[in-house]
Amino acid sequence: VANPPDRAKDDSSVGAKNGQLSRAGSLTVLRRTNSKSKLASSSSSRTSSIAESDSYASVDLGTDKLPPIDTPEASHVCSIRLRNILRRIQNGEVPKEDLYKNLEYAASVLESVYVDETSTVKDTTKNSIEPPTPQPKSSKERLTDEDDELSEVEPDAVPTEVRDWLALTFTRSMNNVRRRGQEKPKFRSVAHAIRAGIMVDRIYRRLSSSSTLHIPPAVLQLLKGMDDWSFDVFALNxxxxxxxxxxxxxxxxxxxxxxTKYKINSSMLDSFLLQLEAGYSKYKNPYHNLVHGADVTQTVHNILSQSKLAHWLTDLEVFATIVAALIHDFEHTGTTNNFHIQTGSEFALLYNDKAVLENHHICASFRIMRSEESNILNHLSREEYREFRALVIEMVLATDMSFHFQQLKNMKNLLGMPENIDKQKALSLVLHCADISHPAKDWSLHHRWTNQLLEEFFKQGDREQELGLPISPLCDREKTLVAESQIGFIDFIVDPSFTVMTEMLEKILTPLQKAARSEEAISEEVFDKSDKSKYVLSTPWADCLAINKNKWKEQAAKDAEERKRKEAEEKSKVPNSNTNNNTTKAPVPADKATPVVNCSTGKGGN
Incomplete structure (x- = not known):
């Protein structure tokens, strides 16, 4: 929730720096000064104040009539106001300025509750003649009376480091709550602080999701399948x-x-994603378009989440991985690197014939992210930006198929020393496998992708023919053997890539299994119940590759029979001709097909 401009420099308010969600993804509520306003003197006036504030809290969203933050009725009125805001957010009725003021008020109430719970009661009547004024109902009792939709937090459920985090978050310094001789905060008060903090966090997230992008119900339903391996991106599109x-x-x-973690502005994010889509649609490619970008990004997510590789990464590394997948084919021209080199295109001249398309994808994407209206990286520190950019560059460059065999060779060498596996190289292999993954998806998806890819190849072949250039492999409409080419692509490119990636994931994640016993770093469900020392990786791509390969073999056999039939018909039409002049090369057997590396993904070099 961004600060209003007129409050950006107000030290007395909870600003974006002090009141936002922390980088750990949790709500940060900071205590202010320990000054307290005086309590109301009579119970009658207090009752009247509660009734008036209660009514005001459920009707208006202003904060000027709410009770002082350190009064007994403040937490009650605050809870009414927060629930009122939750209902209004669902209807999209909460102005950002009002939300800011109310979250600031809620944070201040929580601070007051926390200070009240942890402070030591001092004897103030030592020199007083009059008896002490009866103390109002404690904050702890007030919070206990509140009904809440969240279940009670059990003490055993929160480890020591979480308690330390709460102390640090709510008081700025551990020294403020762990001074020698002072009593530690009681757990029940901390549990209430958690519950109140979660409510404010929910408001923040609900507003964020409702204000940034309105998702149609049909799209929302399909997005629930994002964790599926063979996610139907065509249906989503x-x-x-x-x-x-x-x-x-x-x-x-x-x-x-x-x-939330990187405070990405909603309008900037929307602008960034729309400009990405415009770039993917620039050349109207049948294959390398925004649907392919969405498919590869979802596939990367599937590998990160289902293998639990995300636990091995920092937030910044996950951020860079998702962005690299989104931009990896931005403004793809629908032609291969070799085509650019052979025609001496502007891109080839600019990038000196080296990873021509991949360099352009990166350069053009970062130009967008540098623009004022689409700068989703504006809250990264200089060091974070440098790390983010380096990882994105490494990953996208690795999608150049001319690096394919060297990439696999390097990773195979590292598998003997898994402790030396570099994160950049590991994530580069994940993106590369996702980029060539359609033969490892369900047949209906793979077959559709194949047809669209071939159409893109044929368009390049048509242009090559017009320019008098040799037609690239798989780009000739008349001579391409589709089934045989896909069998070779699976056997020589896709299957070996996924085999190496599978072994890499197992090498990386097996050591984390040991940490999972004590630290719960990875969900127990991914491990073999009979052997807790063995990491079991789900490999849905293996079955898909086998099924699709068999289907292509069946198709190859049918195509061979059809070619023989046509050859026989042609011979019967020309009697008494020299059969030696009409012989045709025998089709290449399916299991001996030669792979065509460059055109299988529309990328790569010679």
Missing amino acids: SAADGHSLKYVGYELLQKYDLV
């Missing part, structure tokens, strides 16, 4: 009216809590 990349990008940035 249809329901999203051609905006699948936008919704996938938004959903994943929210899913990993990156919008």
Whole structure:
């Protein structure tokens, strides 16, 4: 929740720096000065104040009539106001300025409650003649009376480090609550602080999700399947009216809590995603378009989440991985790197014939992220930006197929020393596998992707023919053997890549299994129940690859029979001709097909 401009420099208010969600994804509520306003002198006036504030809290969203933060009725009125705001957010009725003021008020009430709970009661009547004024009902009792939708937090459920975090978050310094001779905060008060903090956090998140992007119900329903391996991105794109990349990008940035952690402005995020879609649509490619970008990004997410690799990464590394997947083919021209080199295109000249398209994807994307209206990185520190950019560059460059075999060779060498596996190289292999993953998806998806990819190849072949250039492999409409080429692509490219990636994931995540016993770093469900020392990785791609390969073999056999039939018909039409002049090369057997590396993904070098 951004600060209003007129409060940006007001030290007395809870600003964006002090009142926002922390980088750990949790609500930060800071205590202010320990000054307290005087309590009301009579119970009658207090009752009247409560009734008036109660009514005001449920009708208006202003804060001028709310009771002082340190009075007994403050927490009660605050709870009414927060629930009122929750209801209004669902209807999109809360102005950002009012939300800011109310969250500031709620944070101040929590601070007061916490200070009240942890302070030591001093004897103030030592020199007093009159008897002490009866103390009002304690904050602890008031909070205990409140009904809450959240279940009670049990003491055993919160480890020591969480208690330390709460102390640090709510009091700025551990020294403020752990001074020698002072009593530690009682757990029940801390539990109430958690519950109140979660409510404010919910308001923040609900406003964030409702104000940044309104997702159509049909799209929202399909996004629930984002964790599926064979996610139907075509159905999503249809329901999203051609905006699948936008919704996938938004959903994943929210899913990993990156919008909150890196304070990504909603309008900037929307502008960034829309400009990405425009760039992917620039050349109207049948294959390398925004749907492919959305598909690869969802596949990367599936690998990160289902393998639990995300536990191995920092928030910044997850952020860079998602963005790298989103931009990895931005403004793809629908032609290969070799085509750019052979034609001496502007891109080839600019990037000296080296990873021509990949360099352009990166450069053009970062230009967008540098623009004022689409700068989703504006809250990164200089060091974070440098690390983010380096990782994105490494990952996207690794999608150049000319690096394919060297990339696999390097990773195989590292598998013997898993402790030396570099995160950049590991994530680069994940993105590379996601980029070539359609043969490892359900047949209906794979077959559709294949047809669209071939159409893109054929368009390049048509241009090459017009320019008098040799037609690239798989780009000739008349001579391409589709089934045989896909069998070779699976056997020589996709299957070996996924095999190496699977072994890499097991090498990386097996040591984390030991830590999971004590630290719960990874969910227990991913481990073999009979052997807790063995990490079991789900590999849905293995079955898909086997099924799709068999289907292509069946198709290859049918195609071979069809070619023989046509050859026989041609021979029967030309009697007494020299059969030696009409012989045709025998088709390449399916299991001996030669892979065509460059055109299988539309990328790569020679």
